[in-house]
Amino acid sequence: MSRPKLPARANTSPGSSSRPESRQVSGGSGGGAKRRATEKVRKVKACLKCGESIEDGKWIQMDGAGVMCDRCWKNMYLPKCRRCNLVIEKQAVSSSDGQLKGKYHRDCFNCNTCHKPFPDREFYVFDGKPFCKYHYHEENNSLCAATLCGQPIEGPCAVAHNGDRYHPEHLTCEHPRCSEKLVDYWEVDGRMFCDKHAQGVDEDEDDNYPLSNQRDSMLRATKRRTRFIDLAGLGQTS
Ligand SMILES: [Zn+2]
Ligand SMILES: [Zn+2]
Ligand SMILES: [Zn+2]
Ligand SMILES: [Zn+2]
Ligand SMILES: [Zn+2]
Structure with a gap:
């Protein structure tokens, strides 16, 4: 199965010079981003998906006719974070060995119980979710039951x-x-x-x-x- 071809992103600039510059969809490298000259007559475009007219100047040309607003395009084509379910625009974190499915925001990738990050980049997977060592063993019922110990059992x-x-x-x-x-x-x-x-x-x-x-x-x-x-x-x- 080949992945569907992603449509190219595009930016337009707002016609009026008195408005502040619109944010570039693709991030760019700061102030010197290239901008297309606006020779076309301004025409209100409506998003294929949500039907709303696009007024922030950010639209994406789809294959064939029609455009999509920035928000709908991101919702359809960018990965969603497995923790917070919001779109990930940059710095997605995923498991290098594929044991953990899906992608996470950098700030959302931490222990599912205590929310502490994994400083040595090592984590445990239980029920498809990442855990620190201690909380993995808590989920897995593999903490030592001795009252004076209570620590993870590995081995x-x-x-x-x-x-x-x-x-x-x-x-x-x-x-x-x-x-x-x-x-x-x-x-x-x-x-x-x-x-x-x-x-x-x-x-x-x-x-x-x-x-x-x-x-x-x-x-x-x-x-x-x-x-x-x-x-x-x-x-x-x-
Ligand atoms: Zn839309
Ligand atoms: Zn997130
Ligand atoms: Zn934890
Ligand atoms: Zn005894
Ligand atoms: Zn013990």
């Missing part, structure tokens, strides 16, 4: 019985003074314990420790096994 990942994801070294027994990593573990009322602490053995007599009744806690305990997955290289692009 080895331990998945608990309830689907929570952890850095493997952060999925540990929930007893306050235990740091045993859990592979086979016991779930008691939604909390996760090593063999020793699931049985309510607590020689330190911690008052806050809930599993004081051994028989009771073992009745409620369910044997669980950590699932290990690899989250390396997800969603990352530039």
